[in-house]
Amino acid sequence: MKSTFHVPGSTFRRFRFIPDGVCAPQGFLASGVEAGIKKDGGKDLALIVSEELCISAGTFTTNSVKAAPVLFDLQHIRRHPIRGIVVNSGNANACTGQQGFRNAKVMSELAGKAIPVTSCDHGNQSFLVCSTGRIGRQLPMEKITRGIRHAATTLSHNGRNVAEAIMTTDTFDKQVAVEFRIAGCPVRIGAMAKGAGMIQPGMSASGQRPALHATMLCFLTTDVVISAGLLQECLNRAVAQSFNRITVDGDMSTNDTVLLLANGRAGNRLFRAGSAALRHFQVALNEVTRSLALMIVRDGEGTSKVISLEVTGAASAIDAERAVRAIGNSTLVKCSWGGGDPNWGRICDAIGYSGARFNLSRLFVRYNDILLVHKGLQVGRNLKRIHRIVRKPVFSIICGLGLGKHRAILYTTDLTEKYVELNKSE
Numbered sequence: 001m002k003s004t005f006h007v008p009g010s011t012f013r014r015f016r017f018i019p020d021g022v023c024a025p026q027g028f029l030a031s032g033v034e035a036g037i038k039k040d041g042g043k044d045l046a047l048i049v050s051e052e053l054c055i056s057a058g059t060f061t062t063n064s065v066k067a068a069p070v071l072f073d074l075q076h077i078r079r080h081p082i083r084g085i086v087v088n089s090g091n092a093n094a095c096t097g098q099q100g101f102r103n104a105k106v107m108s109e110l111a112g113k114a115i116p117v118t119s120c121d122h123g124n125q126s127f128l129v130c131s132t133g134r135i136g137r138q139l140p141m142e143k144i145t146r147g148i149r150h151a152a153t154t155l156s157h158n159g160r161n162v163a164e165a166i167m168t169t170d171t172f173d174k175q176v177a178v179e180f181r182i183a184g185c186p187v188r189i190g191a192m193a194k195g196a197g198m199i200q201p202g203m204s205a206s207g208q209r210p211a212l213h214a215t216m217l218c219f220l221t222t223d224v225v226i227s228a229g230l231l232q233e234c235l236n237r238a239v240a241q242s243f244n245r246i247t248v249d250g251d252m253s254t255n256d257t258v259l260l261l262a263n264g265r266a267g268n269r270l271f272r273a274g275s276a277a278l279r280h281f282q283v284a285l286n287e288v289t290r291s292l293a294l295m296i297v298r299d300g301e302g303t304s305k306v307i308s309l310e311v312t313g314a315a316s317a318i319d320a321e322r323a324v325r326a327i328g329n330s331t332l333v334k335c336s337w338g339g340g341d342p343n344w345g346r347i348c349d350a351i352g353y354s355g356a357r358f359n360l361s362r363l364f365v366r367y368n369d370i371l372l373v374h375k376g377l378q379v380g381r382n383l384k385r386i387h388r389i390v391r392k393p394v395f396s397i398i399c400g401l402g403l404g405k406h407r408a409i410l411y412t413t414d415l416t417e418k419y420v421e422l423n424k425s426e
Contacts, residue, residue: 050082112127188223219261303415314408326350
């Protein structure tokens with residue numbers, strides 16, 4: 001995705017982007033099939049499988065209402081080596097009670113039975129489970145059973161079908177992969193994601209609410225040799241600067257999940273904490289997750305613009321977070337951006353009710369580095385230039401609160417009539 005705004009940390013690249021997604025690393029296969037779950041048809045069930053047992057890491061929605069697959073994965077992700085992931089779209093399996101949890105467990109077991117046992121796994125066939133779609137309906141298990149068996153017979157190194165199978169209201173599939181070297185050893189990270197609406201992830205490894213308050217799913221694969229503890233630490237950092245920094249409509253899903261599998265096929269020396277090799281891996285993982293997060297914002301339901309919104313000069317990190325999310329989720333602000341109007345008064349209003357402390361006499365607002373508000377007052381000579389900026393599909397805004405050194409960034413969108421059209425019924 002091309003953009004005119006700066007993405008922190010994206011300038012240091014010792015890796016190259018390569019085709020494909022989750023199948024790019026060594027030893028991973030995938031399949032996406034049509035199981036009949038979506039009422040309008042299309043691919044709706046996916047398998048991601050490693051030829052070797054994997055260590056895994058995950059982050060999960062902090063919504064107090066968690067879907068059955070989220071609850072299942074939270075119990076299983078650290079207990080067993082993982083062989084793969086099974087995913088359905090068209091049904092969220094959320095608010096489905098004990099039956100929903102049993103169905104998630106059955107999905108895992110079905111996938112394990114459908115994949116041939118290899119010498120590496122000694123019969124251990126643990127699969128993680130994800131679902132996305134409408135909330136409150138039980139899964140059609142007969143269709144899912146047939147779909148899993150079909151997907152198991154069509155596994156390949158082509159990740160295109162699997163990316164399509166997890167889409168709901170997405171308008172394009174979201175995939176990225178990178179290759180780099182660690183001590184001369186070629187290493188890859190592959191990934192795919194889905195998401196366009198119900199987007200304001202706030203995920204943690206435990207599923208418990210951190211300082212932050214249609215579903216976002218992301219699946220990452222890598223062939224590096226790494227410990228489970230370091231893999232989770234790397235994923236936590238990557239998610240914090242990517243998926244937890246985006247919003248489309250301010251709604252957190254019941255199903256938000258990011259899963260990362262590492263099968264060790266690259267054969268590199270085991271990473272050590274604080275090593276240059278681990279830092280290199282972290283930079284690449286950050287770039288992969290940030291690229292996917294920006295694709296999700298770009299594909300936001302009923303949106304036409306992507307905005308990099310930054311709040312600086314806050315007295316505390318909490319104040320910076322309050323202000324940036326108040327602005328980025330304000331319906332009035334987002335509608336004005338959709339209409340090509342910078343409407344700085346609405347931005348100041350959002351800061352005012354956010355609960356963040358600020359100094360009005362030192363407050364400023366910049367659009368693409370052009371000053372619109374200085375010391376709390378409009379700079380009239382720049383207004384026409386800023387109107388032209390807001391009509392562009394991508395632009396940046398920086399708001400200074402004038403009290404301290406803390407800052408926060410959020411990638412957000414405008415809001416148009418199309419969002420209402422898409423979401424007034426299912």
